[in-house]
Amino acid sequence: KQEVTQIPAALSVPEGENLVLNCSFTDSAIYNLQWFRQDPGKGLTSLLLIQSSQREQTSGRLNASLDKSSGRSTLYIAASQPGDSATYLCAVIDYTHSNYQLIWGAGTKLIIKP
Amino acid sequence: GAGVSQTPSNKVTEKGKYVELRCDPISGHTALYWYRQSLGQGPEFLIYFQGTGAADDSGLPNDRFFAVRPEGSVSTLKIQRTERGDSAVYLCASSLTEDEQFFGPGTRLTVL
Numbered sequence: 001k002q003e004v005t006q007i008p009a010a011l012s013v014p015e016g017e018n019l020v021l022n023c024s025f026t027d028s029a030i031y032n033l034q035w036f037r038q039d040p041g042k043g044l045t046s047l048l049l050i051q052s053s054q055r056e057q058t059s060g061r062l063n064a065s066l067d068k069s070s071g072r073s074t075l076y077i078a079a080s081q082p083g084d085s086a087t088y089l090c091a092v093i094d095y096t097h098s099n100y101q102l103i104w105g106a107g108t109k110l111i112i113k114p
Numbered sequence: 115g116a117g118v119s120q121t122p123s124n125k126v127t128e129k130g131k132y133v134e135l136r137c138d139p140i141s142g143h144t145a146l147y148w149y150r151q152s153l154g155q156g157p158e159f160l161i162y163f164q165g166t167g168a169a170d171d172s173g174l175p176n177d178r179f180f181a182v183r184p185e186g187s188v189s190t191l192k193i194q195r196t197e198r199g200d201s202a203v204y205l206c207a208s209s210l211t212e213d214e215q216f217f218g219p220g221t222r223l224t225v226l
Contacts, residue, residue: 100145
């Protein structure tokens, strides 16, 4: 059974710092991996999607990497800003489920201090 | 274009009552998913529709939960005899391909 783990559960850093959020998954036979952002009381915003054949994806100050063989992904945020404060979730689609359902980590709650 | 919408945004009910949660997917999206997110956790899969039929309802926790999508568009998640443990955010997502799901804002259900 696929399990997705995110470490740390919470992180607080001063504005301007670069930071890394970690995601690990137990079954490397994944179709893709996505990073989402969730703001309190709001829905999920997709940040980056990495296909299983890809190693990384970049969008602005965000860079996500994927090492499928070791079951790990990282989300790198450069020059953090207070507006980056949110919960970051990673999720995978694997081949165990033919319905392409997302299997989620519990998230990392990020606080950027001004 | 319009994204996925969910109504109501918040629902407070009493233990034992019946509730319906509605999801309007993106027009033309054939796949629709319901997930449930408890406080401090990631979402968990409930049910998947491909068109009108429930292709996979393996995530529904028990027979108090039921969902329909009669015309292959709008879906309703129905919960009978609600319990306090049903309190969560219920998320709906739709997709056109297997690659990416688009999420609605969710319905926050509170069972008193």
